[in-house]
Amino acid sequence: MRTDTPQPVRLVDYRPPAFLIDEVRLDFDLIPTATRVKARLSVRRDGAAGEPLVLNGERLKLISVAVDGRVLATSDYEVDAEFLRIPNVPDAFVLETEVEINPQANTALEGLYMSGGRFCTQCEAEGFRKITYWPDRPDVLSRFTVRLEADKAFHRLLSNGNLMEAGEMPGGRHYAVWNDPFPKPCYLFALVAGELDVLEDSLVTMSGRTVDLRIYVDPGMAPRAAYAMDSLKRSMKWDEQAFGREYDLDLFMIVAVRDFNFGAMENKGLNIFNASLLLADEATATDLDYERIEGVVAHEYFHNWTGDRITCRDWFQLCLKEGLTVFRDQSFSGDMRGHAVQRIKDVKALRARQFPEDQGPMAHPVRPNSFLKIDNFYTATIYEKGSEVIRMLKTLIGAEDFRRGMDLYFERWDGHATTVEAFIECFAEVTGRDLSNFFAWYEQAGTPRVTIASRYDADKRTLELDLSQSTPPTPGQPSKRPLPIPVALGLLDSDGRTMAFDYEGAATDQAVIVLDEARKRVVLSGVDSDPVLSALRGFSAPVVMTTDAPPKDRYVALAADPDLFNRWEAGQDLARDLILARAAGKPDEIAEERYAEAVGRALSDQASDEAFKALILALPSESDLALAMRPADPQAIHAARDALRLRMALHLDDMLKRLHIGLQESGEFSADAAAAGRRALRNAALELMAINPRGDVVERAAGHYQASGNMTDAMGGMQALMLAGGEPFAEALSDFYARWKAEPLVIDKWFALQARDQGEGALGRVMGLTTHPAFDAKNPNRLRALVATFGAGNPAAFHDPSGAGYRFLADQILMVDGFNPMIAARLVDPLAGWRRYLPELGALMRAELVRIAGHEGLSKNVYELVTRALAESA
Numbered sequence: 049m050r051t052d053t054p055q056p057v058r059l060v061d062y063r064p065p066a067f068l069i070d071e072v073r074l075d076f077d078l079i080p081t082a083t084r085v086k087a088r089l090s091v092r093r094d095g096a097a098g099e100p101l102v103l104n105g106e107r108l109k110l111i112s113v114a115v116d117g118r119v120l121a122t123s124d125y126e127v128d129a130e131f132l133r134i135p136n137v138p139d140a141f142v143l144e145t146e147v148e149i150n151p152q153a154n155t156a157l158e159g160l161y162m163s164g165g166r167f168c169t170q171c172e173a174e175g176f177r178k179i180t181y182w183p184d185r186p187d188v189l190s191r192f193t194v195r196l197e198a199d200k201a202f203h204r205l206l207s208n209g210n211l212m213e214a215g216e217m218p219g220g221r222h223y224a225v226w227n228d229p230f231p232k233p234c235y236l237f238a239l240v241a242g243e244l245d246v247l248e249d250s251l252v253t254m255s256g257r258t259v260d261l262r263i264y265v266d267p268g269m270a271p272r273a274a275y276a277m278d279s280l281k282r283s284m285k286w287d288e289q290a291f292g293r294e295y296d297l298d299l300f301m302i303v304a305v306r307d308f309n310f311g312a313m314e315n316k317g318l319n320i321f322n323a324s325l326l327l328a329d330e331a332t333a334t335d336l337d338y339e340r341i342e343g344v345v346a347h348e349y350f351h352n353w354t355g356d357r358i359t360c361r362d363w364f365q366l367c368l369k370e371g372l373t374v375f376r377d378q379s380f381s382g383d384m385r386g387h388a389v390q391r392i393k394d395v396k397a398l399r400a401r402q403f404p405e406d407q408g409p410m411a412h413p414v415r416p417n418s419f420l421k422i423d424n425f426y427t428a429t430i431y432e433k434g435s436e437v438i439r440m441l442k443t444l445i446g447a448e449d450f451r452r453g454m455d456l457y458f459e460r461w462d463g464h465a466t467t468v469e470a471f472i473e474c475f476a477e478v479t480g481r482d483l484s485n486f487f488a489w490y491e492q493a494g495t496p497r498v499t500i501a502s503r504y505d506a507d508k509r510t511l512e513l514d515l516s517q518s519t520p521p522t523p524g525q526p527s528k529r530p531l532p533i534p535v536a537l538g539l540l541d542s543d544g545r546t547m548a549f550d551y552e553g554a555a556t557d558q559a560v561i562v563l564d565e566a567r568k569r570v571v572l573s574g575v576d577s578d579p580v581l582s583a584l585r586g587f588s589a590p591v592v593m594t595t596d597a598p599p600k601d602r603y604v605a606l607a608a609d610p611d612l613f614n615r616w617e618a619g620q621d622l623a624r625d626l627i628l629a630r631a632a633g634k635p636d637e638i639a640e641e642r643y644a645e646a647v648g649r650a651l652s653d654q655a656s657d658e659a660f661k662a663l664i665l666a667l668p669s670e671s672d673l674a675l676a677m678r679p680a681d682p683q684a685i686h687a688a689r690d691a692l693r694l695r696m697a698l699h700l701d702d703m704l705k706r707l708h709i710g711l712q713e714s715g716e717f718s719a720d721a722a723a724a725g726r727r728a729l730r731n732a733a734l735e736l737m738a739i740n741p742r743g744d745v746v747e748r749a750a751g752h753y754q755a756s757g758n759m760t761d762a763m764g765g766m767q768a769l770m771l772a773g774g775e776p777f778a779e780a781l782s783d784f785y786a787r788w789k790a791e792p793l794v795i796d797k798w799f800a801l802q803a804r805d806q807g808e809g810a811l812g813r814v815m816g817l818t819t820h821p822a823f824d825a826k827n828p829n830r831l832r833a834l835v836a837t838f839g840a841g842n843p844a845a846f847h848d849p850s851g852a853g854y855r856f857l858a859d860q861i862l863m864v865d866g867f868n869p870m871i872a873a874r875l876v877d878p879l880a881g882w883r884r885y886l887p888e889l890g891a892l893m894r895a896e897l898v899r900i901a902g903h904e905g906l907s908k909n910v911y912e913l914v915t916r917a918l919a920e921s922a
């Protein structure tokens with residue numbers, strides 16, 4: 049147990065920095081176990097006279113401090129485990145410090161650490177304080193000059209900005225000096241030193257400047273950076289076209305590292321990536337990997353403007369850069385791969401990660417008010433819901449005004465650290481609108497429930513819509529106010545044809561109704577027949593919507609809604625209702641047949657593409673279904689979902705076989721969206737067949753695996769074999785391992801696949817894998833592949849009635865917390881929603897949370913999450 053009670057940081061306590069640092073010179077003498085860091089800071093007082101200088105610093109061995117060249121005696125300053133305090137400093141002075149750090153011993157992967165024998169850094173959010181004494185907050189912007197010195201075995205010496213100088217030193221050492229002309233907060237600082245190969249390219253920007261592009265990777269891996277390079281170039285061009293944003297330095301570098309806490313990091317001019325989000329070729333990466341690489345390369349690149357040039361005043365403003373940058377990367381991916389399919393995937397991710405968060409103990413506004421560890425707030429709410437809020441803003445004010453507001457934002461705030469208010473103010477100004485009610489989307493947690501009741505009047509040819517909203521309470525926010533919710537809608541006739549109607553005096557076939565009160569009545573006129581309502585098109589707001597429409601309307605939508613999101617959604621709604629009815633012991637077999645038949649028709653639709661069909665074929669996930677069932681019974685959901693899958697497999701047998709044969713590719717591999725869509729549908733067909741593992745299906749799956757010419761199909765084959773289980777699966781597993789044991793990113797897939805195994809005895813096998821020689825909890829990718837995938841992606845096994853799944857996860861959390869608190873905290877989530885489950889399961893989950901909370905020496909990170917999970921609910 050923690051003996052102290054950590055105090056939260058609160059938004060209302062924000063004060064501007066007392067001192068600014070205009071320039072800094074850092075000198076690194078890089079030695080793995082004893083690196084020396086000398087810092088020379090030009091400090092300027094910006095707050096009240098007489099205030100002491102207070103700098104953050106953790107795990108630093110202080111060697112010396114000097115003010116204006118005078119070395120301080122230990123009585124001139126105070127230093128403890130978190131701060132260096134110097135009273136009596138002038139209003140402007142030069143501060144020089146020297147510290148020693150041990151990158152080799154840094155297992156938290158925050159600050160300066162070693163990965164694969166190379167030095168690298170991760171400073172966001174508060175890691176820079178583990179490198180040197182500094183005001184570690186995003187509103188202190190400084191120009192950095194950095195000198196790196198190391199043994200020549202550390203061949204590449206990289207930091208932000210432009211290379212000014214490099215050369216040899218006596219004793220087999222060498223050095224490089226980098227200067228970044230753009231003032232930046234310390235969280236964007238980066239350095240890398242070590243043996244790396246490089247893939248080089250260049251790009252001419254919109255104003256005609258040539259930018260050198262370099263991607264640094266493990267020796268021998270440069271060819272696998274080609275797709276990331278291509279994605280980078282497309283991102284750079286896209287930001288010029290879509291937002292008028294040009295890259296600003298002459299050099300842009302990306303480095304891939306194997307040990308990395310999250311996905312990637314937008315350090316100015318020197319992005320650092322988890323290798324899993326950078327390296328790809330057809331043999332080792334799946335189509336999903338390609339898709340994510342494209343999206344994350346774009347995301348980090350887009351941060352150059354939304355994050356680096358304009359940064360956050362404080363960490364409560366995190367969505368200012370993250371929500372906005374996710375919105376930008378999603379828009380880019382939509383342009384690259386098709387908007388309908390992209391939108392469905394984005395909404396699936398939002399529902400899988402953000403909706404449960406919003407209904408659990410961690411529910412927080414897009415802009416939170418307090419935290420213990422900011423690391424815990426890199427959440428789906430900040431990122432994904434933050435993006436939804438921007439998307440709604442664009443829907444509400446229109447694309448043109450949205451662009452004008454963005455232009456104003458870039459012009460006004462370039463070079464500054466700012467707030468969400470200042471961002472929204474730009475849109476209020478260009479539109480002349482009062483956006484104060486819109487701002488509530490940033491301040492209010494929880495997912496609004498929207499209901500729509502409709503009544504058709506044949507005599508008046510009107511459709512009366514009765515819309516209402518309410519948001520359930522969340523921790524700390526017991527009562528909620530109405531939000532402005534844009535509801536995009538259209539009407540279909542009973543044959544699925546688009547119907548025109550009159551709204552606000554104009555004829556249209558689609559309208560956006562803004563539901564900005566608790567309840568609103570809207571009348572659509574000129575409606576020729578009793579229509580099928582297609583509401584919340586494109587998922588126009590992050591809400592849970594229910595309507596009073598009968599199931600037959602959903603069949604019309606599934607067959608014909610021109611809004612592809614709603615077409616997909618109609619199928620998901622039908623499937624969800626069928627599975628939940630079955631899980632509640634009331635299966636409707638006739639309706640299940642009808643559903644299978646409708647899916648069959650959707651699959652035969654010549655007009656829609658394969659990627660879309662693959663999405664239609666997939667049933668809602670077990671965790672998605674658990675959100676809709678109170679209390680959730682994971683075993684009943686699992687059984688009911690499998691039963692519907694089996695019915696579909698039987699009903700669609702011929703069609704699935706035809707798809708599996710017909711979509712087989714010959715000829716050259718292409719990673720493009722169309723080819724990926726064909727593979728997705730073919731693998732989905734195989735997977736569905738495998739729910740009914742007769743001999744010929746097992747043979748088909750084994751053949752699929754053996755004939756696979758790329759990792760997508762290899763994994764598809766393995767997945768199907770896993771469903772069938774038994775000897776053929778065991779053989780494929782060992783074949784796969786033998787073939788790929790030298791490729792860490794592929795072995796991660798091998799672990800992750802088994803973590804999702806729902807077969808008999810899976811929990812024991814997953815636990816057994818933690819003693820496999822290739823398992824390494826210190827590598828976040830490997831740990832996530834097995835442990836996080838099990839917790840989040842295998843509900844039936846995780847929620848084993850014995851509680852053994854919970855105990856296993858809790859043991860892993862405590863073990864990992866001993867060396868990497870940020871990663872340990874990320875594993876808590878599957879236990880946090882304990883109140884939503886059957887009471888006997890909830891009690892077992894809660895008991896594990898209590899056990900974790902009582903652990904001696906628990907990190908602040910994990911402490912914050914378990915105490916929130918255990919707190920009385922709102």
Ligand code: TRP
Pocket residue numbers: 170172173308309310311312313314347348370426
């Ligand atoms: N800012 C990064 C992004 O979204 C993510 C990030 C924040 C991060 N903190 C981190 C990555 C710590 C790795 C480690 O692009």
Ligand code: ZN
Pocket residue numbers: 347351369370373
């Ligand atoms: Zn980001």
